[in-house]
Amino acid sequence: MKEKAFISLVLTVRNDAKRIKALLNEIHSSLNSVFELYEIIVVDNASEDDTRDEILAVAEQHEGKTVLMKLPWHQPEEVAIFAGLEFAMGDFIFDVEHLEPGFPQALFADLFKKASEGYDIVNVVSEEPPKLLTSLFYRLFQNVSHLNLRLETHSVRFVTRRALNALFKIKQKVRYRKAQYVYTGFKNF
Numbered sequence: 001m002k003e004k005a006f007i008s009l010v011l012t013v014r015n016d017a018k019r020i021k022a023l024l025n026e027i028h029s030s031l032n033s034v035f036e037l038y039e040i041i042v043v044d045n046a047s048e049d050d051t052r053d054e055i056l057a058v059a060e061q062h063e064g065k066t067v068l069m070k071l072p073w074h075q076p077e078e079v080a081i082f083a084g085l086e087f088a089m090g091d092f093i094f095d096v097e098h099l100e101p102g103f104p105q106a107l108f109a110d111l112f113k114k115a116s117e118g119y120d121i122v123n124v125v126s127e128e129p130p131k132l133l134t135s136l137f138y139r140l141f142q143n144v145s146h147l148n149l150r151l152e153t154h155s156v157r158f159v160t161r162r163a164l165n166a167l168f169k170i171k172q173k174v175r176y177r178k179a180q181y182v183y184t185g186f187k188n189f
C-alpha cells in the first residue's frame with residue numbers, strides 16, 4: 001500500500017542533457033513505488049544544451065508530475081534550489097543536491113521511514129570523503145559563524161513542511177541551507 005502523504009522532490013540541473021532523462025525516469029519509478037501523490041520540480045539553472053527538451057520529454061510520459069522551472073540566467077546553487085523549494089507544495093520535501101542514475105531504489109522510502117521515527121530533517125551523507133576545499137570551507141565556516149553546527153556534505157535531504165517553513169522564516173541576507181536547516185532547531189538525522 002502506497003503512502004498517502006504528498007511529496008515534492010526538488011533538484012537543480014545545468015547542462016545535464018546526457019543524464020537527466022535516465023535520472024528522472026528512475027526518480028519517478030522510485031517515488032511512484034512508495035507514494036501515491038508526488039511532484040518533481042526540476043530547476044534548470046540556465047542550461048545551454050538540450051536539458052530542457054529532455055526534461056519536457058520525461059514530463060510528457062509522467063502525466064504532469066514533473067514541473068520545469070527555467071531560470072533565465074545562471075544562479076548560484078543556493079539561489080536555484082531555494083527557487084524550487086519555494087515552489088514545492090508537498091507535505092514532505094526531498095531537497096536533492098546531487099543524484100546520479102543508478103541510485104538505490106529504496107532511497108526515498110528509507111528516508112521517509114527514518115523521518116517517521118520523529119525526525120524533521122533526514123540527510124544522506126556522501127560516502128566519499130569530502131574534498132580538501134570542502135573540508136577547509138566547513139572548518140572556516142565553523143570558526144567564523146560562532147555557531148556550534150556540525151556540517152557535512154549531503155547529496156539528498158528529506159524535510160518536513162514545518163521544518164521548511166521555519167527555514168523560510170529565517171531572515172538572513174546570505175542563505176546557506178545546510179546551516180539554516182540545523183539552525184531551525186528541528187530534530188535532525
